[in-house]
Amino acid sequence: MIDVMPGVEIPETDVRFVASRSSGPGGQNVNKVNSRITLQFDLAASAALNEEQKAKLAERLHTRINREGVLQVTSQKHRDQAMNRAAAIDRFAELVRDALTDAPPRRKTKIPRTQKKKRLEEKQKRKEIKAGRGRILD
16 A cells, blocks of 8 residues: 555555666666666546545646556666665655645735835835936036
8 A cells, every 4th residue: 555645545556567778877787677667557547536636636747647547657766676666656655645735725914014115215226326327418
């Protein structure tokens, strides 16, 4: 089970891993070993998420979801396939967690009167400096 957040766990059976050759570190080994891991998660077929959560993920992660509705996360940071697999799982959990978490509502704040006054005074000073740069008429 991939623990995303409290109350949301995705079974590893819903996730597919595809290995391919990495362009990352590894020297000559990079040409022989499939160390890059692509985690694929079929959003529509998952029973771990309800429809509301699926809609939220589809909306917020639309750039990472392909036409077939599969969310893809790739990792090639490490030279080892197992480490890249763990990194892909961590990144996937982080992406899903961030997409499902709602941002707190923004509270409007009022700009203090002294700050407005200071800003206008600075603008006036700047105006005078620039006006002094003009041509001098005799």
